[in-house]
Amino acid sequence: MTQAEAVIPPSQEALARRLDRLDRLATSLDSRFGVPGIRFGLDVLLGLIPGIGDAAALGPAAYILLEAHRMGAPPRVTLRMAAHTALDWLVDSVPLLGDLLDIWLKSNQRNVALLREHFQIPPATEQRGPNSVS
Numbered sequence: 285m286t287q288a289e290a291v292i293p294p295s296q297e298a299l300a301r302r303l304d305r306l307d308r309l310a311t312s313l314d315s316r317f318g319v320p321g322i323r324f325g326l327d328v329l330l331g332l333i334p335g336i337g338d339a340a341a342l343g344p345a346a347y348i349l350l351e352a353h354r355m356g357a358p359p360r361v362t363l364r365m366a367a368h369t370a371l372d373w374l375v376d377s378v379p380l381l382g383d384l385l386d387i388w389l390k391s392n393q394r395n396v397a398l399l400r401e402h403f404q405i406p407p408a409t410e411q412r413g414p415n416s417v418s
Contacts, residue, residue, distance in 0.1 A: 310392035
């Protein structure tokens, strides 16, 4: 048996749990906090720290990319995710204006949405039936 034959794809339930965890991370990074009409996350707050803030925000974004690879996302999906992350990092490199654009871009949430679309697993709130208890 080859190494490729020994790899067992994760079950849909396991993928759903991993995606839910990535969703929570992405939400924290992109839209955890809000003021009337505007949602923003830790990514924007970290970006306000001169010099290291944008690099610190890149770590969790890279983790989402790594998880996509581990979950078996195809190259076309991971490349799109990498493009979102690269655009986010580029935008963040512009002081203050980049942070304002980051509020709109929400690249981490876009990346998790791409994974959900690829694996055809809806968010946890959509998976529950109308009579289910939270």
